[in-house]
Amino acid sequence: MTGTAVPERIRQAVAALDVRAGDRLLEVGCGGGVAVGLVCPLLITGTITAVDHSATATARAVRRNAGSIGDGRATIATAAFTEPGLTAAGISGRSFDKIFAINVNLFWTGPARAELALAAGLLAPGGALYAFYEPPGERLDELAAKVTGTFEAGGFTAEVLRLPAPVVGIVGRPWAAPDGRPATPRHGTPRHRLGTIAAQTRPKTCARSPPRAPPTTLLLDSTTRPLRVVGAARPIPGVQLS
Ligand SMILES: C[S@@+](CC[C@H](N)C(=O)[O-])C[C@H]1O[C@@H](n2cnc3c(N)ncnc32)[C@H](O)[C@@H]1O
Incomplete structure (x- = not known):
């Protein structure tokens, strides 16, 4: 990883992920790959796959993480977080323990139903979806409430993590039906x-x-x-x- 300063939100998000040596992670909207650079040293058998729909961003992420891509710990792909996007990048059908996004608009600007269903399908049993934000001004509570509602309406439970810097994290887990399959959302009540x-x-x-x-x-x-x-x-x- 090259020596640019690591933004505090990314440092805190990666700490909150509590990365285990064998974790299989997926980052959505990786930008220049700073989080990938922090996660890789924590992995032994685990891997991180990072996608961003901007080719400019992934080119920077690839440059920053060339060593970890070379040793097989990191994969970076130019892809939108959609079923066709992941399919084209050869990522659909895989399983992840943790899916995360840092400062990506996805889960607070709209219902994100398709993306939440996609995430639920990609998560291994017991896996979790994390969305971290460092919003401008005093918008932490508003944002946490919005994302919590979006997660719950999209079939996830939601828990809010208040991190030390002006950063908020929302952790979601797909609701499990008694047979272990993800449950269908019903009127937004988990x-x-x-x-x-x-x-x-x-x-x-x-x-x-x-x-x-x-x-x-x-x-x-x-x-x-x-x-x-x-x-x-x-x-x-x-x-x-x-
Ligand atoms: C504000 S930047 C954050 C980058 C990095 N996570 C950070 O915290 O510095 C948001 C990034 O998410 C990407 N992005 C937004 N929506 C996306 C989507 N649906 N699929 C893939 N990438 C997306 C954008 O291209 C952009 O690089």
Whole structure:
């Protein structure tokens, strides 16, 4: 890697990725390949593939990472992060443990449904998608909320990482259906946050009671312990909504 200064957002993003020696990484929008240059020394059996749709950017990334490309740790391709783009670059059909993007507009300027579905298909079981941003001004919270919503509507769970510099990271994992396959997005409500606890909430009935009230679906925030009830279809005696 050549000796240009490493921007703080890239240093922090790579630290947050917690790269393991055997990780298979995919970077989307690698620009001049600075992150690739930080990741490669951390890899032993692992690899990083980096794509950017700008040929000017990938030419710089190739120059910067010539050594790691030569020893097989890095692959850099001029490709858009789309199914046809990756297919043309020979990248589709592969599996990655971590997919990441740093300061790439993709996930906050629009719903990015196709890109999220593409990422879900490329992630190995247990894999994660990371989007890092260093927005100008005080827009960290706004951006984190937007990207979190985009991830959740696109079939991912989302967790926000606040990093020391004015950098925010959003980590997404595809929702898993009970059979282990990625679940289909439903109205933007992640499956893991929905708990149907009909048994506890159905009113007691006797033989002559009128028809039973339907079970109540509670929205549970699974990021807290004990689970926090954040919403319910109707009031439940004794249950305080937070
Ligand atoms: C602002 S630059 C960031 C570069 C680098 N990640 C950084 O943090 O310095 C965004 C890069 O993403 C690339 N890019 C944007 N959308 C892309 C897409 N859909 N597929 C591939 N590359 C994309 C652009 O060409 C550009 O090089």
